[in-house]
Amino acid sequence: MRKLVLIGAGAVVGAVAIGLGALGLTSGSSGAQASKVAPDSAKAPLLATGDTARLLGPRQPIFFRHDIHAGQYKIQCQYCHYSVAVSAEPGIPSMQTCMGCHTVIAGSDSSHKVEIKKLRDAWGQKKPIEWVRVHYVARHAHFPHMRHIKALGPNACQTCHGDVARMPQIYKVNNVNNMGFCISCHMQRNVTRDCSACHY
């Protein structure tokens, strides 16, 4: 057993737990695909193959649906993106996190079952899923997620990422790699526009 020495793991883990307890579901403004479902409807639509071809954003190795997980089942963002409130990196769920539910949940219809089987197969082969990255900022810019969650609240994800809870497939609503996008918000809120806040 290796032991953590300095800056507290205890504090970090604790913060995640508190965060999870306190968080509500992402809700609010509509994204581009929001018209497919009524805002308060919790039910994510069934999608036929023809429908998915029209979806924006890159096709992922598994057709993971945020609208089912975050929308229909109201799983908090931070259940999977566990380090967003404590770290610059939001964290992506480990395969174990996925399997925590999908050991039991096999999917309610055939299109779901196919995708969940992909996950189970990968888990069985101990091969991580290589997700296609949608949002990123250039490496010479540092975006501390936790500062933004701290300032804007735990449900602020959609400010940049759009209404993920209504997205069958993740796509870039805002070009987060465009400095103008950052600056416009920082100007609006009159917070730092110092270059070295992000660039170092």
Next chain:
Amino acid sequence: MADEANNPSTIDRRRFLSVLGVSGAGAAVLAGCSTDRVQKLIPYLVQSEDQVPGVATWYASTCTECAAGCGLHVKTREGRAVKLEGNPEHPVNRGKLCSRGQAALQGLYNPGRITGPMARAAGGGFQEITWDDAIQRLAAKVSSAGGKVAVISGAGRGTLSDLLADWTTALGGRVARYRPFDHEPLRAANKAVFGRDELPAHDFGKAQYIVSFGADFLETWLAPVENQRGFAQSHGFHDGRMARHVAFAPRMSLTAQNADEWHPIRPGSEAALALALANVLVTEHGASAGSFGASLAGFTPEIAAKESGVSVEAIRRIGAELAAAKPSLAVAGGVASQHRGAIEVCTAVAILNWVAGNVGQTVLFGADLDAGDGAHAIDAIGSALDAGQVAVLLVHEANPLYALPASLGFAARFAKAGFKVSTSPYLDETAAQCDLLLPDHHSLERWDDARPRAGVVGLMQPVMEPVFKTMATGDVLLKTAQKVGGALAKFAAPTYEAHLKARWADFAKAQGQADAEGFWRAALQRGGVYTDRPAADVKPAAGAAAAYTAPAFDGSGEFYFAPHASSFLYDGRGTNKPWLLENPDPVTKITWHSWVEVHPETAARIDVRNGEILQLTSPQGSIEAPVYIYPGLHPDVLSVPLGFGHTEYGGYAKGRGVNALDLLAVKPGQSFVPYLSARVSVHKTGRYQKLASTEGNPRQLGRGIAEAMPVTLAAKGLGVKEAAAAEGHPEAEVNPERELEAIKGWAAEVQERTRKGDYAGDHPQWGMTIDLAKCTGCSACVTACYAENNIPTVGEDEIHRGRELTWMRIERYWEGGTAADKPIEARFVPMLCQHCASAPCEPVCPVYAAYHTPDGLNGQIYNRCVGTRYCANNCPYKVRYFNWYKYNERAWPEPLNLQLNPDVTVRARGVMEKCTFCIQRIRGAQDHARLEGRPLKDGEFTTACAQACPSDAIVFGDLHDPGSRVHQTSQDHRGYHVLEEVNTRPVITYLAKVTSGAEA
């Protein structure tokens, strides 16, 4: 807007920049900026509880780069070690770490590491095998060896060494614990004088007067980080006083450069001097000679003066000063003064310490610092090899085929072993001659412990998954034992970790701890178990007596050949680490290659210049190296650094420089290797090699860069200018009155301007002070900067072109030495971006890449920079460095790139870069404080250089916070700004060096 966009003449600055941004950004990073490249997010299969992405996890461990056994804190990010820092709880290094220790990371990620087990192929090369196969082969050889097993181990005292010894003894074999720099003469002397065959601890912090007889205690002698910390405490200026340091040595090492008085003595005369000082203490100052009275009587200052070349008056004066200072400390030993009379030197110094009353005060027996078995032990292995008594030879953490002089003939004896096995992680000279390679984990990848001295038990733990398919040697021994059975069957632990924990359970019991698991976990978190041990009470042994005979030197050459231990390369193990090669040698400022130091008078006499390749010939052979004219030498001495001239040991080391050991004539049967034992003749080759030196002008030329004042004036609380005036050097009238007047107005205006806007208000003002009275020039800060800030090593060719890329450098200036009455003195100035409030670099940048941040930093925005280099041209401190080539693509060959700090942008070609005051640490600390909803606390974080500094000379913090440490130190009366007259208003305040000048 549409019109504007279509009309190129109205392109505004923002649009211009956005175009630049796209092209510039593509080059500015290793990956991730190009919009058409698909990036992948690859999740963990199972998330480690210890790791939060983006947050560093720290582990405590122990450094294995030398025998001192300093404690480490290892910073890991996403499962990779990225930075090594000292463990503040560890009694040896107290949170500090030298360059060698920090560069252990480049040993971990070294491209020259052996990737997995290998066996000698029929054709002569090595072929990869599996670990099962490897263990099987070793077990078969051990089973059939019939007890004819020998082990050469350089591992420190600890459970692995114990296991290795027990394992070998159980087989009926023998172990030699051999390390090249093992201080055998010091132990032998302590045995002779005090009856204790041990290396004591030395309290430099308590000493009021330090006399070193060739001991390079700031570089390689015993525990350099501990020594330096103590030295800075006593020799640094505080409460109106400071200790005095006198160095007697043929060569001015870094340690001697930090002396207040250096005497270039004739090689081999240290013992006569030490005994004369003891004699002076007894005869003139009433010290008690005890049982040494009779043997001391003959050693008069006159004899010592004749032997050493130091004047009688100086010896008497130093004796008087020594007598007045209580306690004092005399130190001897170390590689540079290890001549044939080294035991006599250490004996004489032990007697001097006894007579001066230092034993039990500053020389602390009972600490029993880790030492190997000495050269005798390896000789015994050699004899066994000659007699055909070694069927299996295992070499662990040792490289005898490099570290032993060729004249010893060990290579031929080594070849007589039936089956040779190496556990070296690197293909070094010894491993290259072995039949089976069982590469060990790096010390950051495995479990172990270390007992560097009595009362200190350090733990090592794997901080990350192994980089390669290596295996801990402890596990190899246990697995082999299980295969061999018989006498080895008792080593039944399933893994070395289990073995270690079992030993620690015993240890816990011995410590009276019922909860062994709790004891283990607490120790793991603190990095070990530290208990205070009172110094042992020692008395002179019967029959101990002072003696001196001038040591013999081999050959009849004109010059003494004095190889010196490099503080970076140590015994040669540092030569495969680019940080240690590129970081300029603290003494000569030379990088990447060997050199031969020649005294200026000698150079004039034999007519050689810097860079001229000189051939040195001893009866054993000859070596060639370029001349470096160095005033810090006895004129009859030539000095060459040890550690170069590898014939194996990976791409960085192989074929680099020359091996100084090749000139030594050492016969088997000696208790230590006499490094200073040859005389050489010189031959001018007529060839020339430009020195890869980063030294600029070695003189200050009145620029007031490295200021100093005598301790008498410093004690009065005078400032630099007042002290200069008091010494009769009024400030030079650089500017006529009117110009001064004009500058004054401008200065006021600039100051007013910087108080406006964002710069006003409650922003912090980051600042730094550097106490030159404490700085020893050791360059640990520079290595820390390399590690923290992803600074590429540019290589020898680029250094030749003046393209070194060190954000921080140690400038060394010479003072005096021109006239007989002004002895030469070295001054060090760590030079880094001064973050000027009125920075000359900022207004000349056409793209606002250099600008001032609200918190008072001189910002440098890489993605804005277009590489005009105007800023560097306008910087009076020359601390801006240009990234000329794609250094990022060649400075970190895999897997060295795994060390890169993920918080710092890797700069690409065409970008200006410089010290950022570790802005990633500032922002990280601010983020952390904001998450906790509190303001930043002083001392919560610091820059990498300040963190590493073993002298604690660098203080960083918020100048606006009146309670901050840096605010206090910046008010010191010794404070000054470098090049103050150009009115850049730096936020770095240097505190003038304090000299304890000769009071004769």
